[in-house]
Amino acid sequence: EDKVVQSPLSLVVHEGDTVTLNCSYEVTNFRSLLWYKQEKKAPTFLFMLTSSGIEKKSGRLSSILDKKELFSILNITATQTGDSAIYLCAVANAGNMLTFGGGTRLMVKP
Amino acid sequence: DAGITQSPRHKVTETGTPVTLRCHQTENHRYMYWYRQDPGHGLRLIHYSYGVKDTDKGEVSDGYSVSRSKTEDFLLTLESATSSQTSVYFCAISAADTQYFGPGTRLTVL
Numbered sequence: 001e002d003k004v005v006q007s008p009l010s011l012v013v014h015e016g017d018t019v020t021l022n023c024s025y026e027v028t029n030f031r032s033l034l035w036y037k038q039e040k041k042a043p044t045f046l047f048m049l050t051s052s053g054i055e056k057k058s059g060r061l062s063s064i065l066d067k068k069e070l071f072s073i074l075n076i077t078a079t080q081t082g083d084s085a086i087y088l089c090a091v092a093n094a095g096n097m098l099t100f101g102g103g104t105r106l107m108v109k110p
Numbered sequence: 111d112a113g114i115t116q117s118p119r120h121k122v123t124e125t126g127t128p129v130t131l132r133c134h135q136t137e138n139h140r141y142m143y144w145y146r147q148d149p150g151h152g153l154r155l156i157h158y159s160y161g162v163k164d165t166d167k168g169e170v171s172d173g174y175s176v177s178r179s180k181t182e183d184f185l186l187t188l189e190s191a192t193s194s195q196t197s198v199y200f201c202a203i204s205a206a207d208t209q210y211f212g213p214g215t216r217l218t219v220l
Binding site: 032034096097098103 | 155
């Protein structure tokens with residue numbers, strides 16, 4: 001059974017802090033790992049990672065995948081209150097079926 | 111927003127009543143998915159479709175059925191709603207190896 005575990009469950013930081021969110025996985029026939037951001041609505045796509053060691057970057061957010069150790073991290077630098085959300089990690093298998101982790105709830109205080 | 115709409119957006123119903131949720135997409139995507147999201151469980155796949163009249167079960171399909179008679183519409187039916195089906199339901203489509211989500215339907219079964 002495919003499994004995705006995210007840590008920490010929740011995190012409270014102050015604006016300007018840097019945060020690292022973790023995602024570990026077990027999946028049969030790995031295809032890709034995806035990160036989503038969810039505010040009070042639908043999850044929105046952030047990154048898709050398929051290769052180890054290649055960093056994906058978008059503004060203050062970046063992510064990297066380690067296929068040997070079966071984990072990924074999502075970094076957010078210089079956090080802002082608008083970064084407050086639930087961050088979801090999901091792993092796709094060869095059939096492109098997603099298994100989601102439980103999410104990390106991030107709160108950024110002014 | 112990947113051209114996905116869901117209806118209704120909110121519904122309150124009573125135990126034992128049938129409920130149908132609709133997902134509509136405007137971009138002719140072949141794959142469509144229904145998920146439910148509950149605290150502590152992340153998103154879990156209920157059913158998915160890989161074409162008109164082609165559907166298959168996901169991780170938590172018991173108590174749910176689906177139909178897809180047109181490319182653009184994917185219906186999720188709860189034949190006899192139970193309180194355990196109180197949840198937020200998201201529809202998704204697959205594009206470029208990534209899944210994109212609709213706005214969600216909040217269903218409460220009393």
